[in-house]
Amino acid sequence: MLFKLGSLLMKPGAKMALLAFAIVFPFLADNEYQVYVMASAFVWAIAVYGLNIITGYCGQLNLAHGGFFAIGAYTLGLLTADAGWSFWPAFVAALVMTAVLGFFVGIVSLRLKEHYFAIFTLCVGFIIYLLIDKWEELTHGPIGVRDIAAPSGFGLVDFTETTPFYYLVLAFLVFSIWFMGRLSRSLLGRTFIAIRNGDELAQSLGINLMRNKVLAFVLSTTYAGLAGALYAGMVRFIGPEEANINHTFDMITYLLVGGIGTLTGPLLGTVGIVWITQSLQFLEEYRMIIFGPLLVILVIFFPRGITGQFLTWMHHKAQSLAPGKKRRESKVQTASAREAENNA
Amino acid sequence: MNLFFQQIINGLTLGSIYGLVALGLTLVYGILHIPNFAHGALYMVGAFMSYFFMTDLGVHYWVAMAGSAAVVAVLAILCERLVFHPLRNSPPIHDKIAAIGILLFLEAVVQMFWGSDFRRLSSPFTGIMNFDGLIIPEQRLLIIVGAFVLVIALQLFLRKTMTGATIIAMAQSREGAFLVGIDANRVAMMTFAISGVLAAVAASLYAPINLVYPAMGHLVIMKAFVIIILGGMGSIPGAIAGGMIIGFAEAFGGFYISTAYKDIIAFGLLVLILSVRPQGLFAKGAH
Numbered sequence: 001m002l003f004k005l006g007s008l009l010m011k012p013g014a015k016m017a018l019l020a021f022a023i024v025f026p027f028l029a030d031n032e033y034q035v036y037v038m039a040s041a042f043v044w045a046i047a048v049y050g051l052n053i054i055t056g057y058c059g060q061l062n063l064a065h066g067g068f069f070a071i072g073a074y075t076l077g078l079l080t081a082d083a084g085w086s087f088w089p090a091f092v093a094a095l096v097m098t099a100v101l102g103f104f105v106g107i108v109s110l111r112l113k114e115h116y117f118a119i120f121t122l123c124v125g126f127i128i129y130l131l132i133d134k135w136e137e138l139t140h141g142p143i144g145v146r147d148i149a150a151p152s153g154f155g156l157v158d159f160t161e162t163t164p165f166y167y168l169v170l171a172f173l174v175f176s177i178w179f180m181g182r183l184s185r186s187l188l189g190r191t192f193i194a195i196r197n198g199d200e201l202a203q204s205l206g207i208n209l210m211r212n213k214v215l216a217f218v219l220s221t222t223y224a225g226l227a228g229a230l231y232a233g234m235v236r237f238i239g240p241e242e243a244n245i246n247h248t249f250d251m252i253t254y255l256l257v258g259g260i261g262t263l264t265g266p267l268l269g270t271v272g273i274v275w276i277t278q279s280l281q282f283l284e285e286y287r288m289i290i291f292g293p294l295l296v297i298l299v300i301f302f303p304r305g306i307t308g309q310f311l312t313w314m315h316h317k318a319q320s321l322a323p324g325k326k327r328r329e330s331k332v333q334t335a336s337a338r339e340a341e342n343n344a
Numbered sequence: 345m346n347l348f349f350q351q352i353i354n355g356l357t358l359g360s361i362y363g364l365v366a367l368g369l370t371l372v373y374g375i376l377h378i379p380n381f382a383h384g385a386l387y388m389v390g391a392f393m394s395y396f397f398m399t400d401l402g403v404h405y406w407v408a409m410a411g412s413a414a415v416v417a418v419l420a421i422l423c424e425r426l427v428f429h430p431l432r433n434s435p436p437i438h439d440k441i442a443a444i445g446i447l448l449f450l451e452a453v454v455q456m457f458w459g460s461d462f463r464r465l466s467s468p469f470t471g472i473m474n475f476d477g478l479i480i481p482e483q484r485l486l487i488i489v490g491a492f493v494l495v496i497a498l499q500l501f502l503r504k505t506m507t508g509a510t511i512i513a514m515a516q517s518r519e520g521a522f523l524v525g526i527d528a529n530r531v532a533m534m535t536f537a538i539s540g541v542l543a544a545v546a547a548s549l550y551a552p553i554n555l556v557y558p559a560m561g562h563l564v565i566m567k568a569f570v571i572i573i574l575g576g577m578g579s580i581p582g583a584i585a586g587g588m589i590i591g592f593a594e595a596f597g598g599f600y601i602s603t604a605y606k607d608i609i610a611f612g613l614l615v616l617i618l619s620v621r622p623q624g625l626f627a628k629g630a631h
């Protein structure tokens with residue numbers, strides 16, 4: 001029975017069902033606040049997908065991810081509130097900004113390996129935070145940026161309303177996941193995985209390490225910038241706290257719970273934890289008492305998270321079945337085996 | 345002249361604290377090759393333990409410092425046993441994430457008990473010493489002398505005792521240490537305990553001229569990481585020299601360039617140095 005449920009989730013139909021649920025969600029929700037929470041979960045999920053590219057697929061722990069999220073948010077915020085741009089040009093500018101900065105940070109930081117890279121990006125994240133906090137002439141410092149423009153709907157929709165904005169975020173999320181799916185199955189995605197599984201081996205196969213790592217980094221920062229810009233358009237008020245290192249740690253938790261280096265992991269982890277945190281409001285301040293040990297337990301016992309664990313379990317289940325069963329199941333096996341291998 | 349001298353004292357004070365924290369970090373890295381992101385949390389717990397012993401139990405400053413060092417040493421050993429030991433064969437990214445988990449947990453626990461308010465630890469050494477017009481606050485002198493004594497004691501322990509030698513041996517060659525029958529678990533626990541003691545003492549020394557709050561470890565740990573990268577990861581003299589470089593850069597940069605941006609100086613320095621020399625200033629060969 002459980003196995004049938006499992007193979008169901010592997011089918012493309014399951015994705016359609018998830019999408020259908022997301023589309024009807026605003027009608028099922030009890031109040032507008034729930035729609036708002038779901039929209040913010042989607043925004044974070046987009047950022048976590050970005051983190052998944054560089055950390056999950058490419059194997060480099062980037063601790064500046066929250067910083068790039070904040071850069072996206074601030075670029076949009078400052079351009080619309082101070083420079084008087086309208087939303088969409090500023091939105092594009094935010095993406096370009098995070099991509100360009102990501103490129104420059106990438107070419108410096110990716111010369112470093114493993115621990116050095118993690119520590120370096122930790123420092124980069126902190127520099128971003130300090131600059132936002134101290135550079136008052138540009139960023140207004142601790143006061144933050146107010147009156148950020150909402151996305152203009154060209155007279156058709158009003159994105160200051162929660163529900164239209166929810167659909168806007170959902171559209172970007174679907175695009176992000178679709179792009180991720182294409183990426184993870186492409187030669188480029190496999191190149192990233194090869195780099196994660198062994199720098200030197202990948203290099204000896206003729207993979208240009210620097211070029212591919214920088215590409216992965218720029219993609220991930222652009223995702224962060226996209227999420228940051230959407231976030232700024234949603235809350236319309238941002239402060240230096242957006243760059244706080246804790247946001248990066250939150251995103252690592254989402255990624256790890258969902259399943260690092262998997263396609264559905266970031267979505268499951270983010271939406272799941274955001275809702276758990278929401279339903280346990282009193283935990284808001286102390287949630288780390290649970291999340292901290294949870295991170296430790298996950299990396300010790302379930303390093304692949306929910307999705308990874310599920311795929312491994314499917315793989316074993318499929319293997320234990322006698323050969324010559326229905327064709328559909330053997331297809332499931334190869335698909336899950338492949339993904340389980342990728343996660344090794 | 346006097347102002348310049350003040351900056352030297354400031355630089356020495358900061359350098360001593362950073363050096364002590366970086367020493368613990370570099371020792372752990374040398375033995376276990378773990379960048380212990382939780383080290384800053386140990387530092388913070390050290391300060392809170394001293395605060396707790398002094399204000400709630402009313403013991404003397406020195407007793408509080410010793411008690412705090414003992415508590416943090418036990419905590420560090422627990423981290424090693426419960427978290428890093430089970431992860432010894434995992435990919436390095438797991439150690440880092442687990443360390444972040446410990447950091448988040450310790451901060452949340454401290455915040456639950458003491459809240460996020462800023463607190464002040466009072467020290468019995470509030471006087472000011474006057475050497476012919478050159479003024480040194482007693483607490484700063486204590487920090488400099490205390491750090492100096494600790495570093496000498498650590499050096500003696502590592503060089504002159506058998507147990508200390510096992511730590512050095514492990515750092516030099518893991519396989520070689522196993523061959524001559526060194527117990528890896530014991531060395532790992534001892535190294536974590538020493539790093540915890542160094543962090544707790546550094547925090548207790550520095551807390552009276554700074555503030556005590558749950559996020560106090562963030563900046564210090566990041567600077568300690570900058571220091572051990574500058575000094576070469578795992579190198580003891582490198583950690584001390586790096587600590588002094590950052591301490592002086594901050595004291596003079598903060599005074600002569602900009603107070604608001606003094607915290608960026610260390611990180612800017614790191615970015616600059618790593619851009620030119622990815623293996624750090626003093627490290628030999630590739631990492």
